[in-house]
Amino acid sequence: MPHKNLEQAGFDEMNLSPDVFAALQTVGYETPTPIQTKTIPHMIACKDLLGQARTGTGKTAAFALPLLSRINLKNRHPQVLVVTPTRELAIQVAQSFSDYGVKMKGLNVLAVYGGQSYGVQLSQLKRGVHVIVGTPGRLMDHMRRKTVCLDDLTGLVLDEADEMLQMGFIDDVEWILSQIPQSTQIALFSATMPAPIQKIAGKYLKNPEKVIIRHDSDVTSTIQxxxxxxxxxxxxxxxxxILEASSHDGVIVFTKTRNDTMGLTKILEEKGFKAEALNGDIAQAARERTVNRLKNGNIDILVATDVAARGLDVDRISHVINYDMPPKTEPYIHRIGRTGRAGRSGEAILFVQPKERWMLKRIENATRRKVEEIALPSNREINKKRMDDFKNKITQTIGTEDLSAFTDLVETTAKEQDVPIAQVAAALAKMLQGNTPFLLKETAEKPAAKKTAKKPEKKAKAPVAPRQKQTPDRLRPNKISPTEEGMERYRIEVGYKHGLKPGDVVGAISNESGLESSFIGNINIDYDYSLVDLPFGMPKNVFNLLKGTWIRSQKMSISKYAC
Incomplete structure (x- = not known):
C-alpha cells in the first residue's frame, strides 16, 4: 500500500504523543493548517527547520506540538526554549504551550520578559520548568546570572526572526544561539528572509528543512x-x-502616536463604544489586563500603536482599522494579519490621505490584491443598523430571560394610564436611550432644480478686431501657480516646442505609475520644459520608472524642481 502524502496527513498520523493529541481534541483542532502539515513531521524527526510564513498561519502549533511530544516530564530542567521579539508574543506562545500540554501532568511553562518582577521568575525557575518562552534581553540576563541552565535543552525556536532584526535584537539572538548545546534542534520562523536572517540560519542551523507558505496560502486571502x-x-x-454601521466583534484601530491612542479612545468612549488604549507608556501588568479584557469581550475596541500591539493574538478580531497610514507595506501586512486567522474571514479598513495614494498602490502590489474604495455610511444606513441592533437585543432578551415580573408591571402600568402596551414599551426604550437622539436626521437628496434663463435680446455688435488665441494659465510660460498642500513639484524636460499638451503629461504619468489623473496637480508647460505637481512622497521605484518614460518622442527625465 503506498505511503500517504505527508501534506494530506491528519494530526493522528503525525506521531504526536498521546497526551498532546488528546489536548488537540480538547481545544477543537481537527485539520492541520498548511504550515503544520509541512513542519510537524520534520520537527518530530528532530531536524532543524527554516520556516517562512506570515502571522496567523498556525505556526505556534507547528513547533509547539512536536516539541511537547518529546518532553521528559521527570526532568525539571528547561528542555525547550522559544525566543520572541516582544513580551506580548512571549505570553501568547507560553499560553499556547500550556493549552497544548494540558493533558501532560506536571508540565511547567514559564514566560520571561522585561517589566515583570525577577522574583516571580526566579521562584518558578527554582521549582523547575520544562519550557521557557522569553524576550532576548531578559533571557540573556538569566543566562548570565546562571539562573537559567540550558544544558538539557533539546529544542530552540526563533519566532518572528525578522521582527527581532527590525527591533535591533539580532546580536542578542546570536549570543543566545552561541550558548546552547551543539545537539539542540533549532527552528527559525520568519515572515520575510532578509540577508541577516539568512546569515544566522546558515551559521547555526544544521542542514535545515525549508518550509515556505506562499502568498496564495497567506492570511491576506481571507481578509477583505x-x-x-x-x-x-x-x-x-x-x-x-464606520464602526456604527458595521457588524463587528473585536476591533483593533492602529494610530501613529501614543497621544493619538488616548485621544481617540476618549472620543469612542463618549460615543458609547467599549474601547481602551494600548501604548508603550502603559505598564506591562495593565497592558496584559487590557488584552485579556479584549479576549473576554469586556471591551470591543483596542486603539493601539504598532509597538504595543506586536505579538497580539486575539481570536475574536473581526476588523483591523488603519487610522493612520503605516510607513511601509510590511507593518501594514502585520497589522491586518491580526484578523482573518485560521480560515476565518476578516476586514481591514485603511484611511488614506490624498497625498498617500502612492502608498496605497504599493500596498496593493505587496498584498497582490485590489483594495476596494468605500464611502462613509449614510445616516439612513446608520439608522437601519441601530434599529436592527435594537430589535436583536429585544429578541435575545425574550429568548433567554425570565420576564414575568416585568410583564406584569408593564401590563399594570398600561391599564392604570389607559394607554396601549406598546406606548409603555416605547417609554421604557426612551428611558434607556436618555437624551441622546436614537436616530440621525435623514436628509433626502433633492434633484437640482433646472435653471431657466431668458435669452438676451440680440443686439447689433460693433465691429471688433479678431481676438488672438489665448493660452490657458497652466500652459502660459513663466506664470507658475503655487504648489498645493500635500503636493511636490517636479520638472520634466519636455515643453510646448515638442508639441506637449496637458493630456500627454497626465496620460504618461497615470499609465506608468498607476496614479489616477484626478491626483495629478498643476501642469505648467514652458518652451522646452514643464512643471507638474504630484502627491508628496513618490516611491523611489516609481521615480526611476518615470525618469525613463517617453512623451512626444522625448524622454521625460523627471527631477525634483528647486524653485
Missing part, C-alpha cells in the same frame, strides 16, 4: 481590504460612522 479617502470629514467622525 478596503480604504476610505480622507476628505471633508474629520477622521475621528469618520471612524465613529
Amino acid at each position: 481590504q478596503k480604504f476610505w479617502l480622507v476628505k471633508h470629514v474629520k477622521k475621528s467622525h469618520a471612524l465613529v460612522r
Whole structure:
C-alpha cells in the first residue's frame, strides 16, 4: 500500500504523543493548517527547520506540538526554549504551550520578559520548568546570572526572526544561539528572509528543512481590504460612522502616536463604544489586563500603536482599522494579519490621505490584491443598523430571560394610564436611550432644480478686431501657480516646442505609475520644459520608472524642481 502524502496527513498520523493529541481534541483542532502539515513531521524527526510564513498561519502549533511530544516530564530542567521579539508574543506562545500540554501532568511553562518582577521568575525557575518562552534581553540576563541552565535543552525556536532584526535584537539572538548545546534542534520562523536572517540560519542551523507558505496560502486571502479617502470629514467622525454601521466583534484601530491612542479612545468612549488604549507608556501588568479584557469581550475596541500591539493574538478580531497610514507595506501586512486567522474571514479598513495614494498602490502590489474604495455610511444606513441592533437585543432578551415580573408591571402600568402596551414599551426604550437622539436626521437628496434663463435680446455688435488665441494659465510660460498642500513639484524636460499638451503629461504619468489623473496637480508647460505637481512622497521605484518614460518622442527625465 503506498505511503500517504505527508501534506494530506491528519494530526493522528503525525506521531504526536498521546497526551498532546488528546489536548488537540480538547481545544477543537481537527485539520492541520498548511504550515503544520509541512513542519510537524520534520520537527518530530528532530531536524532543524527554516520556516517562512506570515502571522496567523498556525505556526505556534507547528513547533509547539512536536516539541511537547518529546518532553521528559521527570526532568525539571528547561528542555525547550522559544525566543520572541516582544513580551506580548512571549505570553501568547507560553499560553499556547500550556493549552497544548494540558493533558501532560506536571508540565511547567514559564514566560520571561522585561517589566515583570525577577522574583516571580526566579521562584518558578527554582521549582523547575520544562519550557521557557522569553524576550532576548531578559533571557540573556538569566543566562548570565546562571539562573537559567540550558544544558538539557533539546529544542530552540526563533519566532518572528525578522521582527527581532527590525527591533535591533539580532546580536542578542546570536549570543543566545552561541550558548546552547551543539545537539539542540533549532527552528527559525520568519515572515520575510532578509540577508541577516539568512546569515544566522546558515551559521547555526544544521542542514535545515525549508518550509515556505506562499502568498496564495497567506492570511491576506481571507481578509477583505478596503480604504476610505480622507476628505471633508474629520477622521475621528469618520471612524465613529464606520464602526456604527458595521457588524463587528473585536476591533483593533492602529494610530501613529501614543497621544493619538488616548485621544481617540476618549472620543469612542463618549460615543458609547467599549474601547481602551494600548501604548508603550502603559505598564506591562495593565497592558496584559487590557488584552485579556479584549479576549473576554469586556471591551470591543483596542486603539493601539504598532509597538504595543506586536505579538497580539486575539481570536475574536473581526476588523483591523488603519487610522493612520503605516510607513511601509510590511507593518501594514502585520497589522491586518491580526484578523482573518485560521480560515476565518476578516476586514481591514485603511484611511488614506490624498497625498498617500502612492502608498496605497504599493500596498496593493505587496498584498497582490485590489483594495476596494468605500464611502462613509449614510445616516439612513446608520439608522437601519441601530434599529436592527435594537430589535436583536429585544429578541435575545425574550429568548433567554425570565420576564414575568416585568410583564406584569408593564401590563399594570398600561391599564392604570389607559394607554396601549406598546406606548409603555416605547417609554421604557426612551428611558434607556436618555437624551441622546436614537436616530440621525435623514436628509433626502433633492434633484437640482433646472435653471431657466431668458435669452438676451440680440443686439447689433460693433465691429471688433479678431481676438488672438489665448493660452490657458497652466500652459502660459513663466506664470507658475503655487504648489498645493500635500503636493511636490517636479520638472520634466519636455515643453510646448515638442508639441506637449496637458493630456500627454497626465496620460504618461497615470499609465506608468498607476496614479489616477484626478491626483495629478498643476501642469505648467514652458518652451522646452514643464512643471507638474504630484502627491508628496513618490516611491523611489516609481521615480526611476518615470525618469525613463517617453512623451512626444522625448524622454521625460523627471527631477525634483528647486524653485
